[in-house]
Amino acid sequence: MVNHRREIRPLVAGNWKMNGLKVSFGEVQAVGDALLGPLASIAADVMIAPPATLIAGFASGLGARPVLLAGQDCHAKASGAHTGDISAEMLKDAGASAVIVGHSERRADHGETSEQVRAKAEAAHRAGLVAIVCIGETQEERAAGATLDVVSRQLKGSMPKASTAVNTVVAYEPVWAIGTGLTPTPDDVRIVHAAIRSDLVHLIGPEGAHMRVLYGGSVKPDNAATLMSVENVNGALVGGASLKASDFLAIVRAYETP
Numbered sequence: 001m002v003n004h005r006r007e008i009r010p011l012v013a014g015n016w017k018m019n020g021l022k023v024s025f026g027e028v029q030a031v032g033d034a035l036l037g038p039l040a041s042i043a044a045d046v047m048i049a050p051p052a053t054l055i056a057g058f059a060s061g062l063g064a065r066p067v068l069l070a071g072q073d074c075h076a077k078a079s080g081a082h083t084g085d086i087s088a089e090m091l092k093d094a095g096a097s098a099v100i101v102g103h104s105e106r107r108a109d110h111g112e113t114s115e116q117v118r119a120k121a122e123a124a125h126r127a128g129l130v131a132i133v134c135i136g137e138t139q140e141e142r143a144a145g146a147t148l149d150v151v152s153r154q155l156k157g158s159m160p161k162a163s164t165a166v167n168t169v170v171a172y173e174p175v176w177a178i179g180t181g182l183t184p185t186p187d188d189v190r191i192v193h194a195a196i197r198s199d200l201v202h203l204i205g206p207e208g209a210h211m212r213v214l215y216g217g218s219v220k221p222d223n224a225a226t227l228m229s230v231e232n233v234n235g236a237l238v239g240g241a242s243l244k245a246s247d248f249l250a251i252v253r254a255y256e257t258p
């Protein structure tokens with residue numbers, strides 16, 4: 001473990017996306033059991049964001065196991081005539097302590113703008129949830145040399161002004177790395193995370209130096225330790241590899257203390 005990790009407690013979060021019917025509670029239970037047993041010395045918070053329908057059951061089944069639960073999206077309002085939506089308050093009531101907002105799949109599939117993402121993050125804060133704000137460039141934007149501009153614009157547009165290192169987490173997820181098996185080089189990750197760190201300090205002041213900035217996009221057991229050791233990477237947002245407890249735990253082990 002390198003020194004900079006001691007300053008910010010990392011977070012390893014698994015985003016199950018629209019999967020769960022074939023993924024049993026046993027996977028979450030196995031993660032929780034490992035954190036109580038052989039992996040009790042993991043120096044990181046561990047979180048699962050299952051489909052919203054599973055949160056309440058997982059919350060009661062987990063008991064004292066140290067696995068945090070998160071939603072994958074929320075509406076900007078607390079309640080009302082919004083068929084099919086779910087509010088941050090409802091996620092909190094079900095047992096979530098956080099919610100992912102602005103994932104690139106939401107931005108692409110549902111046309112979500114950074115302004116809407118910021119409203120959702122504000123809703124999360126209002127409900128007492130941690131907002132995990134996702135940003136990241138497409139392959140075309142990277143090829144055009146626009147990565148830092150895009151990421152900076154999304155960050156500035158999506159972050160609530162009242163964000164703190166406690167109520168907000170940033171997740172940098174290059175769109176082209178999601179579910180593809182491709183990842184940026186550690187140096188590419190370092191450059192983007194350094195720019196995000198600098199923007200955070202500029203946007204919200206000294207708190208920005210302490211906010212967790214996760215990397216996401218094809219994090220797997222065999223690349224987790226390398227990616228997690230990059231400066232200003234304070235954990236991971238894991239998709240596919242979070243569906244199997246053994247893979248997810250292998251990623252979590254990047255934060256095993258010696």
Ligand SMILES: O=C[C@H](O)COP(=O)(O)O
Nearest residue numbers: 015178179217218239240
């Ligand atoms: O939210 C998670 C990310 O979209 C990463 O997904 P992935 O690990 O399957 O590439």
